[in-house]
Amino acid sequence: MNIYINGTGCVSPLETAVEGRLPLAAPSLNNVRLKAAEPDYKQWIDIKMIRRMSRVIKMGVAAAQLSLQEAGIQKPEGIITGTAYGCLDDTGVFLTKMITQNEEMLTPTAFIQSTHNTVAGQIALLLECHAYNNTFVHKGFSFEHTLIDSIMQLREGKIANILAGAMDELTNHSFNILSRFNLFKHTAAGEGAACFVLSTEKGPNAIARLKGVSVLYKPASVEEVAADIVGFLAAHNCSQEDVDLLITGRNGDPAGDAWYEHVENNVFANLPVARFKHMCGEYPTASAFGTWMASRIIASQEVTPAVLFKGNAPSEIKKVLLYNHHDASHHSMILLSKC
Amino acid sequence: MENLMATLKAQIVEQLNLQEVKPEDIGDDMPLFKDGLGLDSIDALELIVLLQQHYRIRIANPEKGPEIFHSVRTIADFITAHQQQNN
């Protein structure tokens, strides 16, 4: 059974929602904090519904609508989202009022919008979609689990397509608090939303094939990661030599980047490597942006200077492996191939 | 009464985060729920808090909402009646 990515949508610190593709030159995003470049949401969302949606919800809905448009689908047969932080802005608003007003005269809007499945719920409401609807909230695996759930469901053969995506936002409060954990000493904080229409049938604008996903929690060593990657590839009838491009989630943090160094030098020596976090920043579901980028690279067969990190751009890009980790405890591998 | 209705309209637009609706766009007798402005049950709860916050009127039973919040005029009438009661 093949799984095709028939449509994608991405809202990120670049103009990805408008342009739909990667920039040619490396963007000069020198801030510690990268903010999503937001499109005009009114083109997808009725004004009466927009008022009920905070930023992260709008980003998610926009990415979802873009992907459905590209796939040529009105109503998917399943909606699965992933978010590690959930709707932070509304959570912050409600918490602040609760504390400053001593639990009196509080209003419902921020509370109901703060639940983690609000994005998936709003998409269903907008599309009047009664299908399966789920939300994963597991840190650096939130996106990967949406893919795993999607693959399992499509394998059952009862549905032909699923909308799967992930989103996380950065608010003033979350940036302040996360900074206190020294997370952004060497790397930029980011945010964004990326959605994919996954299908067992190849669509007219099919971008790439999703071959497999694997997650590894708290590996003990770089050797364990390396072995896991080799095993993952083998399970998908792929050798290290079959991979044309490796994309890693290196983000500038020396300790974190050591994991990528090991894999690049020991598992895929001499293979060209691309990176993505200099464009979207670091956040738990950044691998969704990475996957978006990987799929667009396959579709265009181009690795622009903006994203190439090591080696020369390959002449033909048949198989791309995305290896990412969040916080060194959540490692994931996503294998994509040409349609 | 006119002043009260004008103030209410501004408060409603702000409290409910109504996009691209100016207070003067809301007719005195325009139905606020379903048709007209298209508000829903969550907005009704927001309006209950608005009445408490700005007019010190407590509505214990949310079921009374649709009646009171039918239009800006009915809200103004309700507030006026309540304030007269307290004087």
Added chain:
Amino acid sequence: MSGNDVWVLGGGVICGIGNNVPECIASFRQMKPGMTTMQYLASTHRDSFPVVEVKADNATLAAKSGLPTHVSRTALLSAVAAKEAWESAQLGNIREYRVGLVSANTVGGMDKTEDFFAEYLQDNQSGRLRNVVNHECGSITELVADILGIRHHVSTISTACSSSANAIMYGARLLKNNLVDVVIAGGTDALTRFTLNGFNTLMILDPKACRPFDDTRTGLNLGEGAGYIVMVSDAIAQKMDIHPWCKLTGYANANDAYHQTASSPDGIGNYLAMQQAMEMAGIIPEDMSYINLHGTGTLNNDLSEGTAIQRLFGNAVPPVSSTKSFTGHTLGASGGIEAVFAALAVKEGYLYPNAQFSHQMKELTFSPVTTFSEGNVINNVMSNSFGFGGNCSSLVFSKEVNT
């Protein structure tokens, strides 16, 4: 054993009517619902609403769970119930299997974050970082995974009140796809000021003990707790000498797509979830022995759920009851806690009582069961969990049939 079955080997529960499964069953037997005035949570609304707190402070829970006292109550509750579930499954050493932990919650570590935020708002460099380090829903799950020694697959789901039912479905799929050998699935939620105040703004809290499915009902009581079932696939079951409670034969999730918080009047999401779960289990209305209702006690939910049941079952509505009349609404934990009750109902022939019931809803042709009984012929049980965002889930547990 037909090859693609999912077996329930055990379960664990901690909630306001008991710190473990036997204590909960005793409360049902003795008709002792758990609603009281708030004792453990500090809130301005302490005397306004009854709640169903777990009758143990964090120090006691920490001692039971093996986690430090300062961690989130959500994690403490989760660890206690997950441990009971694993032990009841009698599988021995957890490290000998590829184990998955799929735990749902809605609040994450919010009980600690609330305390942090008060200080943080005064000065954004204050507040103890250890109170927010486990704020995320996923962090709670990992605290428990780490202490139980589970690393193979660890996941967290959050879909409001249907969360842990969805966790159980995902767990079953992981088994069927051979990604794990054993899965502990369910959920947890601790009572927090955030939740209490949030629900208060929706004006759906009952100032007295709730009356699910009663015509005079006025709202829900919030509860807290955790509940997990342990499941294995056929492939594993065949290798071991297992003593299953029952099988998980059907499950489905559907979306109401009507409103952010309210259910549609005809309960379309509820209806589709129940119908599809029963279809998957291969059963017709007449085969259903008992339904554990979502039954929160709100005007809206009970009417939608009741209407959907009537539409689906017609004249063959089985015995039904809402155990939330005892436990309160445990939010992210409710699907998991009620799954344990449902699975036990199949194993022991239990019918659970619906407390605080006196008046049949005028729109319905049926009333819930009001007394506890055991030794009934219980072949199939359905458990409903319907949440905000229109997220509706139903699970069907069935007796194993000798093949």
